Amino acid sequence: MKELTTPIAVLISGVLISLSILFQGQLKLTAPNVKGAKTAVVNDAPQPTGSTAPSPTPLERVSVSADNDPxxxxxxxxxxxxxxxxxxxxxxxxxxxxxxxxxxxxxxxxxxxxxxxxxxxxxxxxxxxxxxxxxxxxxxxxxxxxxxxxxxxxxxxxxxxxxxxxxxxxxxxxxxxxxxxxxxxxxxxxxxxxxxxxxxxxxxxxxxxxxxxxxxxxxxxxxxxxxxxxxxxxxxxxxxx
The missing domain is CATH 3.40.30.10 (Glutaredoxin)
Structure with missing residues (x-):
């Protein structure tokens, strides 16, 4: 009985190891590249340009007398x-x-x-x-x-x-x-x-x-x-x- 148990145990262990490797490989292939995705968002963001910069505040206009000055x-x-x-x-x-x-x-x-x-x-x-x-x-x-x-x-x-x-x-x-x-x-x-x-x-x-x-x-x-x-x-x- 001992002679049969050992080969079976070895076989089962090998199968489990193979499944584990396969599963991890699938994870590596399908998992999103979070770092890469974040970088792409930043690089694609529109940057302000001179044409879109806010205009300066208009100067206030008031009524001023020149009087009789030079x-x-x-x-x-x-x-x-x-x-x-x-x-x-x-x-x-x-x-x-x-x-x-x-x-x-x-x-x-x-x-x-x-x-x-x-x-x-x-x-x-x-x-x-x-x-x-x-x-x-x-x-x-x-x-x-x-x-x-x-x-x-x-x-x-x-x-x-x-x-x-x-x-x-x-x-x-x-x-x-x-x-x-x-x-x-x-x-x-x-x-x-x-x-x-x-x-x-x-x-x-x-x-x-x-x-x-x-x-x-x-x-x-x-x-x-x-x-x-x-x-x-x-x-x-x-x-x-």
């Missing part, structure tokens, strides 16, 4: 830019350095843009108020824009001076530009244009100006020393209408 360009230009600025503001100087000459050559001198300058002297700039008032005195002699350019170009030269010293410096600038020195200095010392500067400041605050520079391009507010390309794009958008 301007460059044609009175009838299709695009009006009203700039609220501070002669002592470093960001205003950056805007002047990077964009003013390009804007003038490309749009102002070609009668496409009218640029209006309004004062917004910030209280923490010690000489901003008197600089704005002195620019009014220069405007009174028909030399506003030459004086405007000089104040920004030489900002580092006068911004930290004492009150008396800055008045003397501004007097020198006026004389160098051919203004009547006595008339200019008397105008500055009498704070002749203080009320006008304060009026600009109040008007700016009413339309949401809280810092400088702030531009209104046909009423669309653009804040900060934006790259020229940004300003140009807004101008072109208005010209195309």
């Amino acid at each position: 301007f460059l360009g044609s009175q009838n230009a299709k695009v009006e830019i009203i700039e609220f600025s501070d002669f002592q503001c470093p960001y205003c100087k950056r805007l002047f350095d990077n964009s003013y000459s390009k804007l003038k050559q490309e749009y102002i001198d070609t009668s496409k843009v009218k640029l209006v300058f309004r004062d917004y002297p910030l209280s923490f700039h010690q000489n901003a108020q008197i600089a704005a008032e002195s620019a009014g005195c220069a405007n009174d002699q028909g030399r506003f824009w030459e004086y405007h350019d000089l104040l920004f170009t030489k900002q580092d030269e006068w911004s930290a001076l004492s009150n008396d010293a800055v008045k003397a410096k501004f007097g020198t600038y006026a004389a160098n530009l051919g203004m009547d020195s006595f008339r200019f200095n008397s105008c500055v010392n009498a704070s002749t244009f203080k009320q006008e500067v304060d009026s600009d400041l109040n008007d700016g605050t009413k339309v949401g100006v809280s810092g400088t520079p702030t531009l209104f391009i046909n009423g669309k507010r653009l804040v900060g020393a934006q790259p020229y390309e940004t300003i140009k794009a807004e101008i072109e958008a208005e010209l195309s209408k």
Whole structure:
């Protein structure tokens, strides 16, 4: 009996092993490749492109008065830019350095843009108020824009001076530009244009100006020393209408 049992046991064991191998092979052939499937889903997912990126938030448009402030360009230009600025503001100087000459050559001198300058002297700039008032005195002699350019170009030269010293410096600038020195200095010392500067400041605050520079391009507010390309794009958008 023992002699029969042993071969049968061996045979049964062999059959079981064969079935096990076959079954495992079937599992390996039919089981899904989970890792491969997951990778395929990720690779097939659509990727965002420039054409589907969200558009920038449109600029707010508000009603802004040009008042009777100095301007460059044609009175009838299709695009009006009203700039609220501070002669002592470093960001205003950056805007002047990077964009003013390009804007003038490309749009102002070609009668496409009218640029209006309004004062917004910030209280923490010690000489901003008197600089704005002195620019009014220069405007009174028909030399506003030459004086405007000089104040920004030489900002580092006068911004930290004492009150008396800055008045003397501004007097020198006026004389160098051919203004009547006595008339200019008397105008500055009498704070002749203080009320006008304060009026600009109040008007700016009413339309949401809280810092400088702030531009209104046909009423669309653009804040900060934006790259020229940004300003140009807004101008072109208005010209195309």
